[in-house]
Amino acid sequence: MNIVVCIKQVPDTKSVHFDIERGTLVREGIEATINPFDLHALEAGLQIRDVCGGEVIALSMGPPQAEDALREALSLGADRGILLSDRAFAGADTLATTYTLARAIDRLGPVDLVLCGRQAIDGDTAQVGPGLATRLGIPCVTSVSTLEVLDDRKTMHLRRVCEEGYDLIEVEIPALLTVMASLNTPRLPSLKGKIRARKAEIPVWGVQELGAEPGRVGLMGSPTQVVSTSVPKFEARREMLEGSPEGQVEALVARLKEAGVL
C-alpha cells in the first residue's frame, strides 16, 4: 500500500509563548517539532506498511527548516520524505495549502492512503485533511480513533469519534483519514533510522516542480486574511465562601448570576 502522511512542523508547545504587545507567537529561538497529531498519523501509516508492504512517504509544506521534521519522520521509519518549499508558498491558508499538497500527491502517482493528523496545534483549523480529500476526489474520514485493515487490504473498518459517541465506518482505499491521538502510541526513533535519516536526500519541490498556478499558492491563493491576533487576558481571582452549605450555594448562585455565567 502506498501511503502519504502529511506532517506539519509546529512550534514546540513546551517552549512557545506569545508576544502580548504584537499579538503574535514568538517563533525565534523556539524549537520546532512535528505536530503531535501527525505523529499518530505517521504511526498508523508505519503499522499498515509493516503489515501490508508498500511505502510510507512523509510530505510537508513549510520553510526550509521543515526538513528537520521530515528527517524525524524518516528516523521513525518513513521510507522517504518530500519537502514542499518555495517563497511563493508563504502565507498560505488552508485553501492554498490543500491545493499545493494535492499537486504534490498527484505528482507522486497512484496513492492508496493519505493520512493526516486531526488538526495542527498551531492553526487548529482541522480543514487541511477534508480539503485535501476533496481536491483528490477521494473519501475522507475524520477523527479516526480505531483502524483495522481487512484481509483484502482494500477495505478498512474505522471508528470515527463524534460529539456523543462514535460512528463505525467502512471505507475502501483510496481514502484520506485524519486521526486522533487515541489511535495509537507513536514509536520511538531507532538508531538505524536516525543514521539513515541523517544521510537521506530530501527532495524539495517548489512551484515549478509541482507545475502549480502561481495565483493559487501562498498568500496569492489565500482568500483568508488574518486581520489581527490578540492574546486573551486571563484574570484569576479567588474568593472563599463561608457559612452553612445552603448559604454557600445561595452566595455562589448569586455570584454566578452577577458575572453573567447563569
Place this chain on the structure above:
Amino acid sequence: MAQVNYFLTEEQQMIVDLARQIAIEKIIPVRAELDREERFPAEIMKDLAQADLFGLYIPEEYGGLAKGCFENCLAVEQLAYGCIAVTTTFAASALGGYPILLFGSDEQKARYLPDIASGRRLVAFGLTEANAGSDAARIQTTAVEDGDYWVINGTKQWITSGGEAEIYTIIAMTDKKKGPRGATAFIVEKGDPGFGFGKKERKMGLMASSTRELLFNDCRIPKWRMLGNRGQGFILAMKTLDLARPGIGAIGVGLAQAALDEAVKYARQRIQFDQPIISFQAIQHMLADMATKIEAARALVYSVARTIDAGARDFAKLSAMAKVFATDTAMQVTTDAVQILGGYGYMKDYPVEKMMRDAKVLQIYEGTNQIMRNIIGKALNKEYAKR
C-alpha cells in the same frame, strides 16, 4: 555555562539523545511502580529493541551497529539516569552476549547474535554460585561429556534476567582437578531438558530486575553448544567482565547524575530559616563534592572505554578503576542526596531513596569493589616489577 566537552561524534550524540529520550519518556514515568511491584520491564525492553540499542556492540553482519565499549557506556549512562534496575536488565544481555561475540564459532555467532542484536531474545550470564562469588574459581556446577551431548548438573545463583532471558552463557567445571583451567563455557537455552529456574530472589533494591537461580538437573545440551575451547571458561569469564565493567561504571555515573539533579532541584526550592537551603554552605559543599566526583567519574569511565576501543590489551586494571571509582561515587552521591532531601529523601514519595537502595548493588555485582582493588593492586605490583 560550559560543560565538559567529551568530543562526541554526531552518531555518539544520537545514541545519547535516544537513550535519554527513552529514560525520560519510558522509564522515569514507571520506575516507582516497577520498583514497588518488583515487575520485570518487558515493555521497556521492547522499546530498547525497537530503538536498536541491543545491537550496539554487535557487528553489522549480524544486524548490529558495530559500536564499541564507549558507545555502550554512553547508552547505559543515560538509561541509568532513569532506573538502574531497567538498565541492568539491558546491560545483562550484553554481559551474556559478549562471550558469544568474543569466543563463539561462526556458526554460534550466526545462530545467536542476530536475535540478540534485534532484542528478540534476551541473554543472561551465569557464573556466580552459592559458594563461588568473589572466588569464582570455586564453582561446583559440572558438565560431563556423554556421546553427542554435555550433561550439566548444579545451581547458579543470583542470575540477572534468570527466567526472563532465552539464552544463557554459563560456566561449568569440565575437569575439576585442573582448578580454574578446568572450567568451560556453554550456551544453554530456555526449554533445554533438565534446565529450570529457582525462586525469584527478594532484594534490597534493583527490584525491576529479575534475579533467580538457574537449576541444572541432568541438563542435556548438544556438543556444539560448548563456547570457546574446553578449559577456557575462566579466561572467557574474566575477559567478558573486563569488557563489561566500564559499563557498570557508566551506570554509576548516570545514577549519580540523577541523584545530583534531584538534590540540587530540591535544595533550590526548600525553604528553611527563611531561605532556600542551597544558600547554606553546608549544603553547597556537599553538592559541590557530588558534582565534582561525578564529572571525574564520567571522565575516567569515558577515557577507559575509549582506550579499550582503541585496541588496548590487558586492560583489567583500567576497567576495574572505572568500575570502582564510578560506583563508589554513585553510592556516596545517592546517600548524600537522601541526606539533602532530609526526611523527604527517606520517603518513597521522592525518587532518591530508591536511588540509594539501588546504588549499593553497583559496589557488589560484576566483581565487588574489594575485588576491583585487588585487580588494581596486583596489576601495580606486576607493572612495578618490570621497572
